Amino acid sequence: MADALREVVRVESGGGATLYVLPVTAFPGHVTNAVLVDHPEYRLLFDLGTASALTELERRMEEARDRFGLRTTLDDLDLVLFSHGHTDHFGGAHALAARGVPLAIHTLDARVLEHAEERRQLFRRDLRACLRRAGVGEVERLAALYGSLKQPFADLPVDRRVRHGERIGPGWEVLHTPGHHPGLICLQVDEVVLTGDHLLEGITPVQQPASLVPGCGVGAYLSSLRLLEQAGPFALGIGAHGGLIPDVALRIRQTRAHHLARLRRTRAACEARALTVSEVAGALFGSPPGYGAILAVLEAGAHVELLHQLGALAVENLDGLDDPDHTPRFRAVSDAPLEPC
Numbered sequence: 161m162a163d164a165l166r167e168v169v170r171v172e173s174g175g176g177a178t179l180y181v182l183p184v185t186a187f188p189g190h191v192t193n194a195v196l197v198d199h200p201e202y203r204l205l206f207d208l209g210t211a212s213a214l215t216e217l218e219r220r221m222e223e224a225r226d227r228f229g230l231r232t233t234l235d236d237l238d239l240v241l242f243s244h245g246h247t248d249h250f251g252g253a254h255a256l257a258a259r260g261v262p263l264a265i266h267t268l269d270a271r272v273l274e275h276a277e278e279r280r281q282l283f284r285r286d287l288r289a290c291l292r293r294a295g296v297g298e299v300e301r302l303a304a305l306y307g308s309l310k311q312p313f314a315d316l317p318v319d320r321r322v323r324h325g326e327r328i329g330p331g332w333e334v335l336h337t338p339g340h341h342p343g344l345i346c347l348q349v350d351e352v353v354l355t356g357d358h359l360l361e362g363i364t365p366v367q368q369p370a371s372l373v374p375g376c377g378v379g380a381y382l383s384s385l386r387l388l389e390q391a392g393p394f395a396l397g398i399g400a401h402g403g404l405i406p407d408v409a410l411r412i413r414q415t416r417a418h419h420l421a422r423l424r425r426t427r428a429a430c431e432a433r434a435l436t437v438s439e440v441a442g443a444l445f446g447s448p449p450g451y452g453a454i455l456a457v458l459e460a461g462a463h464v465e466l467l468h469q470l471g472a473l474a475v476e477n478l479d480g481l482d483d484p485d486h487t488p489r490f491r492a493v494s495d496a497p498l499e500p501c
């Protein structure tokens with residue numbers, strides 16, 4: 161786990177914005193960096209944390225006021241922009257909406273807020289099917305665990321849906337970088353880039369198969385790393401977890417290399433005999449406890465999915481495909497190049 165920031169960090173951009181990185185505890189042991197982009201003409205908050213993190217967010221704003229002379233308050237915000245539809249980023253949205261602050265998110269993730277309960281139920285159904293297909297033995301226990309960890313979130317209308325290339329405030333540019341989540345965006349503020357969960361210092365964002373969540377997947381993720389690389393160079397990256405990213409281009413190369421190595425390991429694991437996704441997860445990650453068991457299967461499934469798409473893996477047991485509980489076993493069949501873009 162990357163070391164979380166312990167105090168507010170201030171960064172000046174060349175275009176006259178002052179960025180305050182405000183680390184807040186979204187869940188026990190899990191810190192999200194909310195970023196206030198403070199400009200004389202526009203005040204934007206990029207990510208927020210959960211509802212339980214709001215008091216800490218207020219404290220961080222006070223810290224910024226005491227240490228750096230910040231005058232802006234949460235009531236002065238022109239917009240809260242969410243990097244993507246994961247609760248550790250948007251969970252506190254109701255409190256800000258109640259204070260009259262407009263909310264924005266990429267068009268592909270707006271549904272996560274607007275139809276939260278529908279999505280939660282559909283996702284749990286799809287997750288069950290995904291775990292069954294992966295050959296997981298304890299599907300119901302894991303699906304129940306998933307349900308128990310999800311914080312309730314009442315449906316909330318979004319005020320603005322943003323798209324790739326859109327400009328916000330004095331000209332800050334939205335970069336759509338799907339992969340970790342379908343509507344994940346980065347925001348370019350002059351020479352600084354806010355990377356949400358797309359690019360992180362010290363850790364890599366969780367992957368899940370596109371067959372579970374359209375718009376996710378390792379192929380989309382690697383393409384989005386390329387997009388960010390080509391949008392640069394940047395003087396600094398600020399991710400949503402962990403420390404600052406002083407060398408964005410280097411961190412992109414490291415993250416790409418991490419996934420290419422994981423793809424190679426996945427293919428190698430399927431060389432001696434054909435494996436289910438659950439067995440691949442075991443080969444890659446052992447048997448992590450609790451929610452980690454779900455994440456391991458999703459991460460392995462995302463890598464298997466891309467290798468299969470690239471023709472590097474093939475399904476060995478085509479018999480019984482019509483059975484809804486059919487669990488494909490994947491065998492390495494070629495040394496096809498592993499980079500899709």
Ligand SMILES: [Zn+2]
Pocket residue numbers: 244246340341357
């Ligand atoms: Zn996320």
Ligand SMILES: [Zn+2]
Pocket residue numbers: 246248249357400401
């Ligand atoms: Zn996150």
